[in-house]
Amino acid sequence: MDFVTPLLAIGGRADAEDGAALRAAGVDTLLSLAPLARPRDVGVQLSVAVADRVALPDAAIREVVDFLAQRTAAGHRVLMHCEMGISRSPALAACFLHECAGLTLDEAFARVGSARAIAAPDVALLASIRRYYAARLATDRAADRDSDPPFAVQFADLAGNENPFGPSPQAVQAITQALAGLHRYPDLGADALREALAQRLDLPASHIVIGNGACELIDLTLRRCAAGGGEVLIPDPAFPAYRSAARRAGAHVIPVPLTGADYRVEAFLERLTPATRLVVVASPHNPTGTLMSPSDWARLRDALPEGAWLLLDEAYRDYAGAQELIDACADVRRGARVIVLRSLSKVEGLAGLRVGYGFAPAVMAQELAALCPQYHVGTLAQVAAVAALADERHRADSVAANAREREALMAGLARLGVDFIPSAANFVLLRGPRDALARLAARAVAVKCMARYGLPGHIRVSVGLPPENARFLAALGELIREDHECREAIPA
Incomplete structure (x- = not known):
């Protein structure tokens, strides 16, 4: 098996049946794309019927990514396997990296290939993945701009200046x-x-x-x-x-x-x-x-x-x-x-x-x-x-993704009219609305209070994954609107 993230490995049937290897790698969850009875060493298994060399059904992509996101977010280590670990599991691992690690599809396919050299997803699978995300992007753009952002997360911890992609x-x-x-x-x-x-x-x-x-x-x-x-x-x-x-x-x-x-x-x-x-x-x-x-x-x-x-x-x-x-x-x-x-x-x-x-x-x-x-x-x-x-692949991907998301984050702050300092790092310092720390926390977003730094009224937000940054900007926009409505309600 080969790890494409610290919590997600891809492999073949032989990897899934090797109990000693699963124990040594700390794998407690299987996502099976080929028929397999649950091994004794695995606590949770999801089996999804996915055929090779044909288009992936939209429902299968959604089920696989949601399961991987749920298990890895809870700290579980997952092995996703198909028969040989060459086509189906690498293709769907790229879907997970695209949605949950913020990589473009091309970056996601490259990351999978660098982790598992034998990976060679069938062209029909790759084409269906691109069609799926192109259609989803078009739907998201047409949706109400005040609705939850695509690929929403439950909690965004943007306080620690950590690498949101995890370790190599x-x-x-x-x-x-x-x-x-x-x-x-x-x-x-x-x-x-x-x-x-x-x-x-x-x-x-x-x-x-x-x-x-x-x-x-x-x-x-x-x-x-x-x-x-x-x-x-x-x-x-x-x-x-x-x-x-x-x-x-x-x-x-x-x-x-x-x-x-x-x-x-x-x-x-x-x-x-x-x-x-x-x-x-x-x-x-x-x-x-x-x-x-x-x-x-x-x-x-x-x-x-x-x-x-x-x-x-x-x-x-x-x-x-x-x-x-x-x-x-x-x-x-x-x-x-x-x-x-x-x-x-x-x-x-x-x-x-x-x-x-x-x-x-x-x-x-x-x-x-x-x-x-x-x-x-x-x-x-x-x-x-x-x-x-x-x-070097993990380093390059992390730096490139941070640069891309930092620019998007600062562009979002500019649209909101927020006073911030353009940054060359993986965080942005900004002047926050009143009680920003507590009000953002109530919306499941953690940022850093700058009072200890001698900057009362300021917060520092780390550059996170795309859904985390989107959640932060949406929550910050709500705070700004609330404050504006409160000022308008005060009699002159």
């Missing part, structure tokens, strides 16, 4: 294969992961440090650079973890206000003193989603006082696409006092495993690593991270 199937497979070795301690130096990152970054592995999430590396950097009263320049507003880590280290925080949503390098330069020990920059910035230009970065880097370091948080770098980005790798290669942090929680989708990494001149990287507790990054996190970094 290769990462999930690597975890499964590593389970039998959990009685052994993890690799203390995370050598395989550091080597994989060294190749990707074109840096020696000695320049790389692995953390239990990027937040641990923020803590270590503050302890190393600014403990006991050193000054730390932190953008305002910014990710609260910087201030928290500075307080724990006993550092003195110097806020650097952003100009609107943008970095103004002069504001940093004006605040540099001989007591400065660390300057924090995030690009794309959280919560604004904006970038610092490479030229401003160079000015700030070159102006650092003796003994000070420049910390660049690039957790969201992958989402910035073709925009002009800071080349911090070049700075590190030439020994500049630069520490760069990145995360595997975002594009790689490993937020639940807590894997982050940093790179810096070798001496600094070694000093940060020496501050780490022993065995602070577990075996499953390490093997999943190595596999995720190798999965």
Whole structure:
């Protein structure tokens, strides 16, 4: 069997009858497109009569996708099988990816093919799938615009800046294969992961440090650079973890206000003193989603006082696409006092495993690593991270889908007349209606309150799957209309 998402595998009859393989993969649900008695190891099975080499009935597509959506949303791992796993199950897996992962049909077929090389859905099946979704799109466009959006979801969690497509199937497979070795301690130096990152970054592995999430590396950097009263320049507003880590280290925080949503390098330069020990920059910035230009970065880097370091948080770098980005790798290669942090929680989708990494001149990287507790990054996190970094298809699909949906989300906000900041990341900061957090939650939409960031009255919405974004925009539109009607009802 081959996983096309972390919770959906496709295969043939032999895969469905292999109880040991089902148990090892954690599969508890079968969707059978070929006759098969329910195996003892499977708790739930749905059998759907689907013939090969003929058009798929609309009702069969609907039944299969609805079943897969229901089971995977509840966290169950499903194997969908036909006789050989070549035609019918790959075709219907693409339908699921199209509706529930937001991929175009062509992207969905490519994803299935990359996961299962032998997949070759019959042309009649493919043609019927395209006709089905073309007809459905036409129906949706003709429907009342105030009705529920197509492919509606029950709850949209858009608060955490997570990858809504989940982790790489290769990462999930690597975890499964590593389970039998959990009685052994993890690799203390995370050598395989550091080597994989060294190749990707074109840096020696000695320049790389692995953390239990990027937040641990923020803590270590503050302890190393600014403990006991050193000054730390932190953008305002910014990710609260910087201030928290500075307080724990006993550092003195110097806020650097952003100009609107943008970095103004002069504001940093004006605040540099001989007591400065660390300057924090995030690009794309959280919560604004904006970038610092490479030229401003160079000015700030070159102006650092003796003994000070420049910390660049690039957790969201992958989402910035073709925009002009800071080349911090070049700075590190030439020994500049630069520490760069990145995360595997975002594009790689490993937020639940807590894997982050940093790179810096070798001496600094070694000093940060020496501050780490022993065995602070577990075996499953390490093997999943190595596999995720190798999965270029998942990375490319995630970045492309985020760019597409981010533009659609911002276009929807513009239509609603909402004040928002154009973003280069996988979230958008906007000014929310009154009591937006609670009123959106009442409509089954979760977003992030920005009061803790020093932005009362603002919310941050993550870029989700198409139905999640549609649900958010519909709910936000309802709030705006309610507020407008309330204002009109108040006597002048």
